[in-house]
Amino acid sequence: xxxxxxxxxxxxxxxxxxxxxxxxxxxxxxxxxxxxxxxxxxxxxxxxxxxxxxxxxxxxxxxxxxxxxxxxxxxxxxxxxxxxxxxxxxxxxxxxxxxxxxxxxxxxxxxxxxxxxxxxxxxxxxxxxxxxxxxxxxxxxxxxxxxxxxxxxxxxxxxxxxxxxxxxxxxxxxxxxxxxxxxxxxxxxxxxxxxxxxxxxxxxxxxxxxxxxxxxxxxxxxxxxxxxxxxxxxxxxxxxxxxxxxxxxxxxxxxxxxxxxxxxxxxxxxxxxxxxxxxxxxxxxxxxxxxxxxxxxxxxxxxxxxxxxxxxxxxxxxxxxxxxxxxxxxxxxxxxxxxxxxxxxxxxxxxxxxxxxxxxxxxxxxxx
Numbered sequence: 001x002x003x004x005x006x007x008x009x010x011x012x013x014x015x016x017x018x019x020x021x022x023x024x025x026x027x028x029x030x031x032x033x034x035x036x037x038x039x040x041x042x043x044x045x046x047x048x049x050x051x052x053x054x055x056x057x058x059x060x061x062x063x064x065x066x067x068x069x070x071x072x073x074x075x076x077x078x079x080x081x082x083x084x085x086x087x088x089x090x091x092x093x094x095x096x097x098x099x100x101x102x103x104x105x106x107x108x109x110x111x112x113x114x115x116x117x118x119x120x121x122x123x124x125x126x127x128x129x130x131x132x133x134x135x136x137x138x139x140x141x142x143x144x145x146x147x148x149x150x151x152x153x154x155x156x157x158x159x160x161x162x163x164x165x166x167x168x169x170x171x172x173x174x175x176x177x178x179x180x181x182x183x184x185x186x187x188x189x190x191x192x193x194x195x196x197x198x199x200x201x202x203x204x205x206x207x208x209x210x211x212x213x214x215x216x217x218x219x220x221x222x223x224x225x226x227x228x229x230x231x232x233x234x235x236x237x238x239x240x241x242x243x244x245x246x247x248x249x250x251x252x253x254x255x256x257x258x259x260x261x262x263x264x265x266x267x268x269x270x271x272x273x274x275x276x277x278x279x280x281x282x283x284x285x286x287x288x289x290x291x292x293x294x295x296x297x298x299x300x301x302x303x304x305x306x307x308x309x310x311x312x313x314x315x316x317x318x319x320x321x322x323x324x325x326x327x328x329x330x331x332x333x334x335x336x337x338x339x340x341x342x343x344x345x346x347x348x349x350x351x352x353x354x355x356x357x358x359x360x361x362x363x364x365x366x367x368x
Contacts, residue, residue, distance in 0.1 A: 013140075017140065027114065027117075028042060031110045031113075034110070035106055035107075035110070036080075037082075040063070040065075040073060041073065041076070041077055041082070043063060044059055044063065044070075044073055044074070044077065044083075045077065045082055045083070045099060045103070045107060046107065047059060047062050047063070048083060048097065048098060048099040049099050049104070049107045049108075049111075050319075050358075051297065051318070051357045051358065052098065052318045052337070052357060053086065053088070053096040053097065053098035054096055054097060054098075054297065054357070055094060055095070055096055055097070056070050056071065056074055056095075056097055057070075058275060058297060059073075059074070059097065061254060061275055061276075062275075074097055081100055081102070081103070082099070082100055082103050083097050083098065083099060083100055084097070084098055084099075084100050085097055086098060171204065171205050171206065171214070172201040172202075172203065172204045172205070173201060173202045173203060173216040173222070174200075174201060174202060175200070175201065175202045175244060175246055175247070176202075176218075177218075178202055178218075178219070178220035178247055179220070179247060180219075180220055180247055180248055180249070180250070180270075181202060181203070181220045181221075181222065181243060181244070181247045181248070181249045181250070182219075182220060182221040182222065182249065182250045182251075182252070183203070183222050183224070183241070183243065183249060183250070183251045183252065184221060184222065184223045184224065184252045184254075185224045185239075185251075185252065185253045185254065185257075186223060186224060186225045186226075186254050186255070191208075191237075191238035191239070191257075191258065191259045191260075191261075192238070192239050192241075192253070192257045192259070192260050192261075192262075193238075193239070193240045193241070193260075193261045193262075194241050194242075194243070194251070194260075194261070194262040194263070194264065195241075195242055195243070195262070195263040195264070195266075196242070196243050196244070196245050196249075196263070196264055196265070196266035196267035196286075197242050197243075197244070197245065197266060198244070198245050198246075198266070199242060199244050199245075200244075201244060202216070202220065202222065202243075202244055202247075203222055203241060203242060203243050203244065204241070204242045205224075205239065205240065205241045205242070206239075206240045207237075207238070207239050207240075208237065208238040208239075209237040209238060210226060210237050212224050212225055212226045212227075212239070213225050213226075213227060220247065224239065224241075243267060245266050245267055245268075247268075248267075248268040248269070248270055248289075249267055249268065249269055249270070250269070250270050250271045250272075251264075251269065251271070251272045251273070252272075252273045253272075253273070253274045253275070253276075254275050254276060255275070255276040257274070257276075257278050257279075257281070258278075258279045258280065259279065259280045259281070260274075260278050260280075260281035260282070260283070261281075261282055262281075262282070262283045262284065263284045264283065264284060264285055264286050265284050265285070265286050265308070266286065267286050268286060268289060269285070269286055269288075269292055270289075270290075270292060270293075271292065271293045271294075271295075272293070272294045272295070273293075273295045273296075274295070274296040274297070274298075275296075275297050275298060276297070276298045277296075277297075277298030277299045277300060277358060278296060278298075278300045278301070278303060279300070279301045279302070280301060280302050281300060281302070281303050281304070282303075282304040282305075282306070283303075283304070283305050283306065284306045284307075284368060285305065285306065285307045285308070285311075285352060286308070287308050287311060287350065288311065288312075288350045288351055288352050289350055290349070290350060291350075291351055291352075291353055292350075292351070292352050292353070293352075293353045293354075293355070294352065294353070294354045294355070295354075295355045295356075296355070296356050296357070296358075297356075297357045297358055298357075298358045299319060299356075299357075299358030299359050299360060300356065300358075300360040300361070300363065301360070301361050301362070302361060302362040303356075303360055303362070303363050303364070304364045304366070305354060305363075305364065305365045305366070306366055306367070306368035307352055307365070307366075307367060307368065308367070308368060309367045309368065310367070311342075311350075311351070311352060311367070312341075312342050312344060312345045312348035312350070312351035312352070313341065313342050313345065313351060313352040313353075313354060313365065314339065314340070314341035314342070314345050314351070314352070314353055314354065315338075315339070315340050315341070315354040315355075315356070315365050316337070316338070316339045316353075316354070316355045316356070317334065317337070317338045317339075317356045317359070317360065317363065318336075318337050318356070318357045318358070318359070319356075319357060319358045319359030319360075320333070320334055320335040320336055320338070320359045320360075321333065321334050321338070321359060321360045321361070321362075321363045322360070322361045322362060323361070323362045323363070324338070324360075324363050324364075325363070325364040325365070325366065326340045326364075326365050326366075327342070327365070327366060327367060
């Protein structure tokens with residue numbers, strides 16, 4: 001294609017994307033009005049319909065709103081009969097929010113309408129063309145998100161010239177009187193490596209590419225934040241963190257990670273939460289004490305979870321999996337909610353509870 005036609009080609013594609021986005025917005029607005037909701041309420045209800053019961057904090061994370069805002073939103077939806085609060089089916093101390101069963105039919109009807117309309121639009125295209133078009137749109141979305149991240153990074157750099165120096169000062173911290181460590185990795189990165197070791201510091205870290213801000217609280221909370229960084233555009237960003245084995249840990253990763261390698265066998269872990277999904281990940285878990293939990297929301301492409309031999313474990317999968325392996329059980333493709341557990345899991349005093357929402361392409365939970 002000649003250079004003179006290239007701007008015309010880009011313009012035509014950009015116009016088509018804008019029309020699709022606007023059409024989708026209008027359909028969502030009509031669906032919200034049909035249900036008697038505003039768009040924010042519909043987004044929350046749609047998220048619950050897809051994910052199942054989740055803590056309120058995950059809804060706030062998915063929608064990009066504060067905990068106070070999501071509390072008001074959920075109170076409003078509960079009064080209108082759209083959502084219910086309940087105790088977590090495994091950890092009874094935790095309160096989760098779920099879509100009210102009586103409202104499921106209306107949400108399913110709106111989704112069925114969307115599927116029918118898109119099906120009619122694709123009716124004259126063969127599967128190969130549809131798959132190629134889907135790939136094109138995914139690639140376009142990734143490029144646009146990378147552009148948004150670039151603009152955000154430029155703005156953050158103007159306000160945070162000394163961020164790199166501050167992060168360098170925080171590459172390690174003393175244990176002092178800390179009794180329980182908590183790692184909060186608050187923004188996605190292309191690669192994240194975690195491990196436990198017998199070190200005298202609370203943690204040690206090194207970073208490739210853009211350096212994050214690291215803050216350490218007196219209670220042992222280590223907070224790692226990349227300002228203005230989208231994980232879609234973070235291809236050259238990597239972090240390596242070593243956590244001391246001297247104290248037990250809770251680990252929280254927000255906004256997902258592309259490649260996660262976590263060798264946690266030397267640590268004592270109470271909980272691991274990964275929100276936003278993971279592409280290529282492998283986790284080696286330690287022996288649990290009581291009920292240790294691993295929760296991953298947003299789906300996974302390839303996820304391998306290794307646990308010590310003889311450890312009791314249960315896995316709950318919502319959203320299905322293309323290939324599921326649990327110890328010696330090779331189930332292949334499974335659809336819908338699936339739960340598997342080792343013999344005697346219910347009575348085991350020390351056990352792993354593993355939960356995955358959003359589905360997975362290739363999921364293995366095996367003894368090591």
